[in-house]
Amino acid sequence: MSPDFPFDDASTARAVIHEDGTLTRWSEGARRLLGYEPAEVVGRPAAVLLADDGARPPGPGDQRWSGTVALRHREGHTVSVWLLARRRPSDDGGPVTWLAVSPLPAVYPAPEDDELLRAALTQSPCATVVFDDQLRLRAVNDAMAELIELPAGRVRGLRAGDVGPAPQGQEVEAYMRRVLATGERHEMQTFMKATGEERPHAWLMRIAPLTDASGRVRGVCVTLHDFTGHYLARERLQLVNEASVRIGSTLDVTRTAQELAEVCVPALADFVSVDLLDPQEPGEETTGPLTAPVHLRRAAHHSITPGSPEAVVEPGRLDVYPAEAPQIASLLAGRSVVTPVPSGDLDAWRYWDARRVDRVTEYGIHSTMSVPIQARGTTLGVVVFTRYRRQDPFSPDDVLLAEEVTARAAVCIDNARRYSRERETALALQRSLLPRSLPRTAAVDAASRYLPAARAGVGGDWFDVIPLSGLRVAMVVGDVVGHGIQASATMGRLRTAVRTLADIDLAPDELLTHLDDLVVRLSEEAGGDGSTGEVGATCLYAVYDPVSRRCSMARAGHPTPLVLPPDGAPRQVELPAGPPLGLGGLPFESAELELAEGSVLAFYTDGLIECRDRDVDAGHQVLHDALAAYSASLDETCDRVLHSLLPPGGASDDVALLLARTRGLPGSQVATWDIPPDPALVAPVRKQVVDQLERWHLVEASFTAELVVSELVTNAIRYGARPIRLRLIHDASTLICEVSDTNHTAPHLRRAKTFDEGGRGLLLVAQLTQRWGSRHTSEGKTIWAELGLFEEE
Template sequence: MARTEESTPGTGRAAGHTISTAMAVVDSDGSLAAWTHEAQRLTGFTAAEVVGCSAAQVLAAPEDLAKASEFVDRGRSGDGWCGIVGLRRHDGGPLVVYLRACPVSGRGGRIQWLVTATEMTAVPSWPMNGAGMEALLSSAPIGIAVRDPDLRCVWVNDALALQDGIPREKRLGRRLTEVLSGPDAESAEAVMREVLETGAPRIDHAYRTWLQTDTRQEHSFSTSFFRLDDAEGHALGLCVMSVDVTDRQRARERLALLSEASTRIGTTLDVMRTGQELADLAVPRLADYVTVDLAETVPLGEESLARLGATNGHIPAFRRAGVASIHKGIPESLWSHGDYVFVPAPSPFTQVLASGRSHLEPVLDTSGGTWLQRDPGRLEKIREHEMHSLMIVPIHARGAVLGVAVFVRMDDSAPFETDDLRFAEELVARAALSLDNARRYVRERTAALALQRNLLPRRLTGGAALEVASRYLPSDTQGGVGGDWFDVIPLSGARVALVVGDVVGHGINAAATMGRLRAAVHTLANMDLHPDELLAHLDDTISRLADEDGDVHRHTSTEVGATCLYAVYDPVTRRCAMARAGHPPPVVISPQGRVTIPDLPSGIPLGVGQSSFEAVELELPEGCVLALYTDGLVETRDEDIEAGMHRLGTVLAQPDRPLEELCSDVLDTLSTRALFDDATLLLARTHALSPTQVASWDLPNEPVVVADARALATARLTEWGLERLAATTELIVSELVTNAIRHGAGPITLRLIRHQVLVCEVTDTSDTVPRLRHARVTDEGGRGLFLVAQLSTRRGTRFSPAGKTVWAEQEVNSNPS
């Protein structure tokens, strides 16, 4: 029996492995004439069992008989046959082999066939000759090249030339760096050398290059490298497979850009800064030149434009909120950041605003008859900088048109396509939400600031008792303006009230609540209430406001509360009574610069409930400085309130300096970062009235003392040089002393105080409140307080534990009568 061995590459065995092949000889009548030992091993049939029998008995399926007839016919014509055939093993099991049949001439010229069979695990799954394999590779849709160990191209298919535009004749015999220049080509060659040295393939190596057929756009390629080895494992070269992944890479980059937009656009609630962030993000990854123009009302926080419809030639002004360019200095722009921008009508700008739809002009038409002829300045810039492609995208959010974003490509950049417009619209849509949020914040904050500034005092005066100065610094956080307030309120008897408060929360509601509380404090102060009594009444007021707000906002949570510090300084006695409701304590700086913090009970914030306030009275030397403030001035994210109070006292320990300078110095010590709460500071330097400015007499409770009281008052006015006020003052003194004798009790005290006004006070031990009456014609009395009201500029009554004081003021510079 014959036995043959052949070297066949296969998927199941290594290249170069020797494979045993079963052989048999078949006569022209289809009977087996010879059977090898390898055939016996393969099928299990012995030669004695099959020789002389029909070869069909070893075939597994009836359809294989047709194949047998086919190779018989081919044998007669002199052709061989090969194919996959199923054989039957001796034990009945199936056996699939690769079968070859070649005709041979037997004795006497008869035709016989030499048949060889090889197991399928030892042959390629798809046998192909060299011509078929080259045809396959040449027509493959991916770029394929073969390089020798020197990395020179020795074979290339047609698809690679179509990918990168490099013809076959320019590539063959050359290395990659001899065809392409740049770091990407050098990096690819470094990878090739590594694959040649290690034998490990490199998959999906990315590199970029500019195509000779498309110099406007850089293309991205994904390349894989495999080493080619001979039968002994020696490197023959490299196989390089390349795929153009420009579209995939562009999609990745745009998805990353949209993700980046969510973090880079809208970092602040500043409309103009948000517009600039959009422009900076789009250049150069989407366009070469970008502008963001907002309706002129948007940066001011006002309502934005609706869709324009008919404009009657009136074009709303824009404000440039963002501009960016690939060129330094942005020479393409006619307007700078923050400038007003105007456009002709009609134009793509007005069409976009009117329709709410984007405008795409892949090739910008600068010929005659277009809208650019009515805008020579813009046309000149377009021609000067070779602008050739344009997109105008409306910026709208929540149904409002906020403005337009303009995207331009210049020089050799590829024209815009529909995909570019869709991407620009998505990018602008994300920025529009941030712009709208910023617009709404600006509008609300502007209204809150306007409300708060209108509710705060515009001019402070401490009269003869105090020299005052103040500062208010609103917060810059998203919460906006807060509810801080301060006030200086002139009281009777040359006294002055100082108040500083802080309403819970931020925004326009807090500012409105602050205004209501400030009005309430004014009303209560005019009643000359003691500080602890005033805070108790104010607590009732804020609790009532909370109940009212709860009724209005039944389905929403409302929080109403405030802290407050109220102090009353008397320049006659140089004493200051103060009380606080959960507010930081005042800081007192003596004329020598010594800083003290009075031991003042803190109390609880207003509106909390179960309030209890306690007043403390201090004696303040003339020339000392009293500092009232809110917690935003002394408490920050990086500094607790104790450290802030120490910082405040250190700056103020210079009481001889002007108060305005001290206020500025205190604010200069604040962190440069945005405040998270409003900061308020009220400084007051004390003055005292000299004894010569005050005259006081104790009078018996007898009718005869009325004439004496008039005489004493007239004499003192003469000493003060105020004889012109003697007549009206006598009437006022006469009426007030008479009322005290008739309706009061105990001893009577008459006091005159001369400062910026002339004050006349009459004190008795009764708590009966005098009432102003309008007497009838037939009444013999009842006109006293009415006359006092007519002769004075202000009048009133205040109470003390010892009784009451009725007072009246007259202007010193003119006679009110």
Template structure:
């Protein structure tokens, strides 16, 4: 084949390939002037056609950055290194309000010479309109970011702000999120359409450059009727206003907002409701004013998906907040409404509900003017955990009524916890039946007569005790296992306290919930309590909050403070009698003399009957010496102790029975009575109310 024929064949082949290529091809000379373009460029009109021959490359693409184009072509011409898929953003001259993305491929055209070197002839440029492809890719990127960022917490405001942050500025120039007021306040789900006058809370907003908005976060408002917002909430369907016409009637419904939009240059908007199944949560609104291209149907579809993703997270946040609110309300209902007034101690408490845990506390009046202080901590959250806490607190109060010492009370509470958990009556932490029930408890009793304080603990932090001068009182309470372990024993410790000593019981949430070492937090608590020992207990509780809880706790926090009192010696009288029925009359006479000395003449007869019955029973059914003790406190307490642990039995005597009415008589004459077991022996006690002062 001759060279001329080969050249003609190659030229024809190149012409066919160049002319039939789907892309727009342009050939530039060394001065970057157009010398040739293919059929696609003429037909599709990616750039101007034949009339552009001989013009500079920068003249061919009005609306695109000319300097960048010249720089790219010049670089390829000078270096010979080709560029592929270089994206160029701009606006076509024919539609300046529409964004366009072009993909450029540039390579140098060369001619070889005899010595093997290459001579640059110009630059070939392939141009492809990839606006739709890039828009789709950008929408996918926004969706991906939304899935990564939205719903990171179970908080409505945070979730709403995450949606606003994802969409501005990548998708919209401004985004506002409004939720129904009941959803904001963790109320019940709103089913079906939303009335135009329904109040909404501004949950979040974001603008491209921090522009002004009509309603600030947390503000309560309603959408004016009729507008795309009310229509969208009425039928739970999105609304697209592709091009905003400020002459439309609906814009007159809220002139202030309309003027704000006009000033900002808002030209396109969408209103998309938050809906999960038949539950409506609120509305998201998207605006454009800096981006010239209006929202279209593809944008509306993206807004639907973004809002639906956020709606799921908002509904979870609302459900969680509602459950937490119900659980907190239930927990507060199950806790003491107010600290009971007891003579043994002055008490104050701090309770802060957090996101996890069901802590509790209690102050229980015991027989003999004694008092029990209790704190507990149940791992878990929600209504189930609060209900479980209530069951444990009830069990503690029931066992405390038996006047058990703290270690024995915890042993029985541990057994009760195991049985209730096995029967399914107690729900493990978090309501998961496969998880373990983890609870801790500390029980402390104080006797104002003997001044003895006894405590035992089950997996709980030890108490902190300070003397009246603010010095720490050594009180090492042996650590015991958590409740529910079963079969483990508990040990107690006892210390004698001065009057005015301060006892501090607390839960882990107070000292170990902020990333700090619990020992350091406990030292801070000690410093708070010792800084000014004479302050009121409530002031000390508040100071503990200021010093230890600078932020809202993630866990429940309880602090129970008690300042001890001593019962004056003149208010206690005690006698010991031998094991002989002949001493019953002596006991009655001793009680009479003491009551007359106290000025309690009205209680002499009833007390003598109670003393006679209790001392007689102790001598008849017990063994060893019998002790009688009278305590004048807020009630008159009569105690008879012996050295046996045989429990008395109350029964209804028949008319023909000659005996068996002793305890029944005691019950009738007393406000309350019971049995308290000692290490050796028992005490039968009865209380009578003091006469009203005249």
């Protein structure tokens, strides 16, 4: 059989006509109708068969044509024939052809009384068509004839593909063959636009066998049921379910708005835009009644056309909407507003924004629907649904569906905003508790980085650089277990405690012991409300002395630091592993190492080296490699380390990184004297100090330094214990006087009474110096005082 005539072509006259009017196929039924052999007509214009030159041919835009025409028979007489012609575009881009068919009256006469036809039409509840056992159309009822817009008496003998759209017709014929073969009913659903419809409908097609009295299958009855209402309700329910799954996959406001737009295109609209109100102040809700004009920021939009060319406003841009805009009418009324476009308000739109009117005209936008985004009594913004490719306007059911989807999205957007606000609050708290900038010291050059976790929020990581007496510097890095406001608050308390303990110059192991006691007390306080109250933390504390170039450090469950010598490869510091803070009662150990000037110490928290896709050892190796490529800029090194170790989406835990490059103080800037315990020798000591300051070109500081040294040395001789040592240290801006002895009793500043002979020395020192204090050492104590310098030119 020919692909153009897949059935018995003797029962129906069929011809294929090229778009230029040339006959390309001629069936046996056509030969029987007009008497021409295929060789006589194929390749000739079809118009030669017309007996009436005034017959109207199909127009350029027609997809189907039907009518009665007068055709010339081969023997010379005229035959009046009813024709049905259907345009057939080529699947491979070839020329368009027409298939013209006509049932042969001799084969399909009009029956006066057909039992099969009467049974089918009597039992059919709706549009019905009957086919015989050769799948040739026998009859249609009036409902079906009206639907296909073909006369009932003219379609007998045609195929299903002749009267309906080609894909659906072929599918129906395949199911009818199955029904003929099995004798079992079959149902199929399709969404199509019938010839007599203005827009597509959803159809339920029931295909049932027709049998005679003996049970033999004699034909097939096909009935069509319009279930568009049920179909649309199911589509709406599916859209609502899809929205509940797809919208709110993250706690990002912009992404949630984009998901809302994408879910509704093309199921509900051809173009969807989401505009949100900006909070009055960062972190605040938009409260109070809205008044026009209203500022809205485009959060997202999506279109059936790639690139969303319909959009006038780009995502992230703030735009002003006047009272005439449908969006504002919806926001002010607090309900959905459907606007037909163009309408009488188009001139007002042009006055507001001519670009929008140009888009309306260019794309043929005919209907918009504005739905306010509201959640928990707060108005967040508005969603605008636009149709231009779909010809049907928004119906009341569409409004209900849009409101349902928008309400679900509103809760997700509100949750995302609340999360963002809480995260920003926590980040602000975290930043306020961390040092805004690292102090400039004579001991080290330092650079640092802090990054909160990408998903878990802020945590309790911290770092600090604390200047100590004698030009020494303390460096600390810590990590509180957990995330959120509580972890940040605990971190702030621990950082404050470390600075307080550092001011009294405790050794690293002693400082961690005191800090451990504090964490134990914090755990007890936190557990008072019925929770476990466990507070855990790790910490590393180091003290570097630029005079001796020695660094002592201790750690409490914290990762081991790395040191990069100026002429070597990075290596881990051999440091005893202390227990994490909060266990209580366990000792900590210090270690001391000598560092060459220019060495770089790397302190970090575990979030830097721990990664879901990489084990800790591999993280250590990547850190070694990143530090090995050290550059002169510590900030560049920090950035390279983070770039090498952190995944593109951000770390899963907080990251704190502190790099410190050591400096050394030359011996020429330090002077030391052993002081005999004789008050009479204080005057010669003062003379030696003045001479040393002259050699350092610090004559302007001689008078103050002489008074301070005199008082500190006299107190050490009077109240201290041998040996007594005086040390002067200076850098570009500071002169430090230190007096050490082996007595562990620290001096106290007090106010002398009127008739007291002493007690005014330390008060004098406090008034003359920038700051002063004392620190305990393993041998005793050291009293120190710092003087500001203006070096001689």
